[in-house]
Amino acid sequence: MSKPEEHILEKHNSKWKIEHILCNHNMIRRSLTVFLNLLALIVIVGFSLHQEINETRLYIEANLNQIKKTADSLAYRNKRYANTATKSIADFNKQNKQLQVLADIHYYPKLKEFGFNRGIYPNNLFNGSLIGPGFPNQLIQKDTHLFVVLDELWAEQQNHPIVYNYYYVSHALKYFYLSSKIPANQFNTTKEYFLTDFYNYQHSMSQQLNKLQKGMYYTYPYMDFFSHQKVITIKSPVYSNNEIVGDIGVDIPVKSLIKSITLPKKLKSSLNFYLYNINKNQKIEIYDGYSSHLLPPIPVHTHLNKQTLIFADISPWFFVSFAIKITILCISLLIIINYMNVVLKRHKFQKQRYQLEAYTDLLTGLFNRRVMDTIIKDIVTENNNKSQPTAIIIFDANDFKIINDTYGHNIGDLALKHISSTINDMTRDSDICIRLGGDEFCIVLPNANLEQALVMADRLELAIFSGYFCHYNIKISISTGCTVIEKNETLHNALVRADKILYRNKKNKAENKKALQRQLNNYIFKSPPKFPKEE
Template sequence: MSKAEQHILKNKTSKWHTEHILCGNNIIRRCLVIFFNLLILVIIVGFSLRQEINETRLYVEANLNQIKKTVDSLAYRNKRYAKTATKSIADFDKNNKQLQVLAEIHYYPKLKEFGFNRGIYPNNLFNGSLIGPGFPNQLIQKDTYLFAVLDELWAEQQVHPIMYNYYYISHALKYFYLSSKLSVDKFNTTKEFFSTDLYRSQRSESQPLNELQKGMYYTSPYLDFFSQEMVVTIKSPVYSNNKIVGDIGVDIPVKSLIQSITLPKTLKSSLNFYLYVIDKKQKIEIYNGYSNRLLPTIPVHTHLNKNTLLFADISPWFFVNFAIKITILGFSLLIILNYMNAVLKRHKFQKQRYQLEAYTDLLTGLFNRRVMDTIIKGIVTENNKNGQPTAVIIFDANDFKIINDTYGHDIGDLALKHISSTINDMTRDSDICIRLGGDEFCVVLPNADLEQALIMADRLELAIFSGFFCHYNIKISISTGCTVIEKKESLHNALVRADKILYKNKKNKDENKKALQQQLNNYIVKSPPTFPKQE
């Protein structure tokens, strides 16, 4: 790299980038580029994947909370129904003499049950179904007024995506009043139900006092005695004279819980929903979206109630697919960015080459006059600010016209190249070598005083005169003029002063040539040195 290239190209690039072994070696540099591209790709994919996992977890958790909110809405409505039923029973007790039977209760010999609205006696106007084992107790006739109240309450039911069924169970008279009309084949109770452990454990009288004070409680998921489905029941006690006489409950099939939310198809197929009963350590499946168990799942949960957790396991393959898409997108983006970077580098390099050509002499490779107002002006200003001197050597070739006229312009060009190459070899990297025009040259020496400039000028004169530059065995000498740029002095004025010194020295060129020849003779070794023989 020539001094002109160093000043224009190298100064625009960091020294570490151009000289460090990691960037100087082409193979290592390419490996580093590949490594950093892969590192960026890993960071992009990792950050995007982390964001996607967090957002998906929050989204699934919001859906689980929506299920809980739907169930809670049924629970609080059930509590209100129980309070209304309790108040109605108290009002019936005050007006007991005025009450009449509102419906006839039948006995079904084949079923060994009593009730109404089971498809056998269709003339009954109640909306629900009454079911009880054995013969009906006459006291049940008074409860027909309660059935009318319950019909009005249950008629308020809002449309929910999940399936549910309200009912009233009388503990004293052993019967069910269901919120809908059911045929015999859909609901068939027996005497055994009211003697089962399931009935005893779920009735309000078996619950802790703090649960009863809340007005409602959740049962753990259990296998329903009649439907043989896993259900969760929410119950609220009904009182008469401060004693629990029955419960109003709502049965929610476990598998219908998933119907209260709407999920994207791709996400839903990557989820498994299930209930987890804490005290029993029991897992109850709600919905299975996938069955692959090769990778660990990502669990999300919320409390359905105090003893039951609602879980959703997210399949890791959902995020693997996302990571593949992001990797492809990131890889494509890196290809585009690397291509754009290569184009920008090529454009920058071309711009620097054009700048180099604009500031460089085509024949000698030295700077031309254009650097006077750019690079040199900046160096002089910086040195003046730091109190450092800047020396200037200006010189031209002696009898250059004679060489051109005698041997031709090709030999003259070789002479100019000889001078320029000698200058490049003899000066420092920080020195700026300029061809002013024709056979006139200039060297700017930053941080050099006049004495150092004179020494450099002598060395240049001797080195140029001592070399042969063509097959004619001719030599060329130069005349020099040295000066130091003074503070607040323009470069032009310093060059004019150096030029005057040059022409003053040029008048004594013959004497200078003899002196150079004498100095050259002193460097010539007339006989080769002898060395002692090695034994």
């Protein structure tokens, strides 16, 4: 009990001593003390419980929003894939006679379907599987060029916690092209499928005009015809001569949505997740963490799309157990334990914040050099094990000291922030952007070769030089050095090699600049050439 509270109780007891002689009795004084402690206990436990509920709801809501963010990312990428496929089809139509067949399409008598990469005949070089009912139409041979484009697009996929699978369905030629190789016993189609109401309802030609103009749309959660799982599909139409000839879609199994969020085991076991279809008034279970119905649950939800909500019902027993623990602690040491609880929570939050700041450059918000021995080292090791390349771009600002000396360090800081913001805008989510120190930066590009790194470096040089970053209307340029980490090579050696390339490029730029300046001076100070007069 704190000293101010002891003073209040002392004054209250004094007043009782004046008016009631019975207050001198120890039992009454103890009862009064217990009553006041119980009152304080109720206030403290009630406040702590209210805070815990709000924080837990916000925490779970943030995780639900992460599901929405991931799904929206897949949707916009799917739209881009469809636009690319539409453009490719238009290009193929222009050079129709010059196109050659890129793969043999087999007929599977037992399955009564055609395709390739099904594990029955030797695989070809395509990454995906072609599946269609009956005998193959000769026109499908031309679409093998489209499969090359789709393979390249789908190879760009980022690692998402949500399980998903891309596919292309041709409405004109009645076939599927899946983004991975599927064994024959896992996916089969029939002629009847393309005649079902389910198929007619799902494809883009049956959608509203506003959805088609947007370029993408979500389906209702439904039982997939082939995998027999509840899925949500994001689709985008593919056009040929302004007519819809197919859809690029991405299937997201409903059960996999729970994998995109990470919750403590105890909290997860106190949650029920489900989807709610607004138009159909339908509830679709995702995950059952508890089954008690004695107390009403605490719901948290967010919109997955316009017609579908994702709900998380929190078991009230999760908070009851929390309240019991707080009550037991507060009975023994009411104020001290509650205060220590706040301190420990604050300490935990600060510890996490300090851990984040330890790897973050405060000026630019990029990573600092500490990630070299942790995050980057692990990524390089993983890529080497998978025989995947890892590229490095090192660059620094040209004439940065002149900017600092001329305009001051505040403008120099703005230049560094301009560079860092441009890096963040132009790099992928998987790329690691680092400020090595001063005006020197580094970008680690997982799954990228040297050619891709050089293209990225050129784009960065152009983008950084194209923008103004302060009211003086000055620009800043960079010099870059690119390399790829070789197998069994240390990160330090790769950085040293990239650094040498950087300074070689920087020296070449300086020499070219001097040569250009000499040519300009010669042009200015030499007398202009004389031309003979016309008669």
